[in-house]
Amino acid sequence: MKNHLNAMLLTAALSGLIGGTSVAAQAATHNAAAGNSVKAAKAGLRYVGADKPAKHSCKGKNDCKGQGGCKSSDNGCKGKNSCKGKGGCATDGSKMPDAI
Amino acid sequence: MNLQPMSLADLQREMAAAVMMPLTADEDMRAQAPDGRAMSEVAASFIAPNSRLTAFERLEIYNRQYWYRVMGALAEDFPALRTVLGRSRFEALSIAYLTAHPSRSFSLRNLGSELSAWLADNPHFTGRRHLLALDVARIEWAFVEAFDSAERTPLTLDQIATLDADSRLALQPHVQLICLNYPADDLVLALHDGEKRQASEAGVKHDDSPEAPARLPKLRRRPTWVAAHRVDLAVYYRRLQPEEFVTLTSIREGQPLAEAIQSGFADSRIPAARWPQLVREWFATWAELGWICAPDLDALIKT
Numbered sequence: 075m076k077n078h079l080n081a082m083l084l085t086a087a088l089s090g091l092i093g094g095t096s097v098a099a100q101a102a103t104h105n106a107a108a109g110n111s112v113k114a115a116k117a118g119l120r121y122v123g124a125d126k127p128a129k130h131s132c133k134g135k136n137d138c139k140g141q142g143g144c145k146s147s148d149n150g151c152k153g154k155n156s157c158k159g160k161g162g163c164a165t166d167g168s169k170m171p172d173a174i
Numbered sequence: 175m176n177l178q179p180m181s182l183a184d185l186q187r188e189m190a191a192a193v194m195m196p197l198t199a200d201e202d203m204r205a206q207a208p209d210g211r212a213m214s215e216v217a218a219s220f221i222a223p224n225s226r227l228t229a230f231e232r233l234e235i236y237n238r239q240y241w242y243r244v245m246g247a248l249a250e251d252f253p254a255l256r257t258v259l260g261r262s263r264f265e266a267l268s269i270a271y272l273t274a275h276p277s278r279s280f281s282l283r284n285l286g287s288e289l290s291a292w293l294a295d296n297p298h299f300t301g302r303r304h305l306l307a308l309d310v311a312r313i314e315w316a317f318v319e320a321f322d323s324a325e326r327t328p329l330t331l332d333q334i335a336t337l338d339a340d341s342r343l344a345l346q347p348h349v350q351l352i353c354l355n356y357p358a359d360d361l362v363l364a365l366h367d368g369e370k371r372q373a374s375e376a377g378v379k380h381d382d383s384p385e386a387p388a389r390l391p392k393l394r395r396r397p398t399w400v401a402a403h404r405v406d407l408a409v410y411y412r413r414l415q416p417e418e419f420v421t422l423t424s425i426r427e428g429q430p431l432a433e434a435i436q437s438g439f440a441d442s443r444i445p446a447a448r449w450p451q452l453v454r455e456w457f458a459t460w461a462e463l464g465w466i467c468a469p470d471l472d473a474l475i476k477t
Contacts, residue, residue: 079446083435084339086450087457091334094461098328116459117405118412119363 185220192216192233193240194276196269201241203234244272247282251318252289254365255310258303260387267299283322286315306393309358313411316350316402320409323348328464339432343425344469350402351414351423357398359411361390405463417442418456428469 101113114120180188192213198204207216217229224232248268249256256264275288290311293300300307324347337343365388399419401412414422421438429437439449460466 079449080339080432080436082450083453084432086454087431087435088334088337090454090457090459091329091337091461091466092331093454094458094463095329095331095334097458098462098464099331113405113462114408114410116412117403117410117463118401119359120408120410 180220188216188220189236193236195237196273197238197241201238203230203237241269241272244277244282244285245269247285248272248289251286252311252314253369254314254362255307257365257369257388258307258310258361258390259300263299263301263387267293270296270299283318286311286318290315303387305355305395306358306361306390309354309356310362312352312354313359313362313400313402316352316400317409319350320348320402320404323350323404325404325464326467329461329466329468333468337431340430342428342430342469343434344428344467345422345426346403346465346467348404349422349465351419351426352400352402353419354398354400356393356395358393359398359400359413361393363411403463403465415452417444417452421453421456422460422465425466 098113192203192207195204195207195213203213205213207213213233214228214230217233221229221232223229245265245268248271249264252264259267271289271292272285274292277285279285290308293304293308293311297304326344326346328346329343397416399414399416401414401419401422403410403412417438420440421434424434424437425431435453439446442449444452457466
């Protein structure tokens with residue numbers, strides 16, 4: 075009985091894999107836009123790319139950089155930072171979306 | 175001038191230790207190094223003063239900038255956690271965490287990688303909202319991982335045709351499985367949404383988050399299973415059934431396919447008659463989302 079159930083579960087898993095993979099392949103080849111929306115519907119709740127300033131855009135930047143203000147010689151940027159509070163430095167090179 | 179000759183490696187170590195040393199409550203550089211040396215002497219050993227600034231003051235600029243930058247980066251990756259705890263508690267937590275886990279990577283992206291584990295061991299930083307804070311931190315870190323972790327080629331029909339009970343599969347690296355104490359995924363989405371609206375209404379977002387923890391809707395503690403993952407460069411949160419979560423976890427751990435499925439139902443209250451239908455639906459959805467891939471093509475494709 076147990077072996078029979080396990081065999082049914084394995085068959086179910088494989089048939090599910092075949093079905094899902096076929097749907098994904100069809101969507102990719104025939105109608106990418108429609109396929110993506112069906113896929114998105116199954117994906118759950120989405121975060122979308124947003125209108126916020128590009129995240130990470132200030133990596134390696136600084137109010138002072140290139141303006142001489144960061145030189146220890148004049149202490150011009152003491153306590154300042156263009157990134158502070160904007161958080162743009164957390165990851166590399168790409169825009170992080172916000173929640174909707 | 176007390177400048178002393180030292181190797182480049184020693185100079186870098188000395189500078190890094192000084193720059194990464196926590197600031198005082200007034201955001202100044204500390205007067206004493208952890209080893210007891212006066213920081214004025216440490217600074218003078220490798221930095222020359224100028225006409226306006228002492229060596230200490232010149233080093234202090236870098237010490238401050240390091241902390242402003244890493245604190246800002248951490249706050250950016252955990253905005254909901256900051257809202258749940260309030261700004262002052264979040265800042266205290268950030269300083270303690272970043273002291274225990276200073277930046278070690280070329281990228282600030284990895285700064286929060288240990289935060290959830292560290293929070294679990296340091297509940298006094300989160301107070302009475304500890305379990306909720308832990309959930310929120312896990313969700314927000316899962317977002318970072320799902321956002322930029324690798325994406326591999328999903329299983330093909332040819333590969334599926336070779337599978338049997340003993341086959342071992344793998345999950346997409348960007349699929350993040352999270353087990354929560356509360357249904358905190360909805361809360362995090364709502365908090366992020368609120369923050370986004372605030373930012374767009376204000377035009378430019380400033381660091382004006384409230385000092386005190388936010389008033390939150392009453393959440394009932396309820397185990398919740400979630401997968402954070404990426405579809406077409408967007409991150410999604412998908413609720414999972416507990417059996418589904420365990421099966422996915424077992425697949426990720428490398429259990430043979432049949433065992434992974436059985437482990438999913440080990441403690442299940444779902445009648446066995448419904449299991450095959452559920453398994454078919456799960457695997458179809460996972461395949462459609464591209465979650466399942468091969469751990470090792472050579473091992474999977476039997477010749």
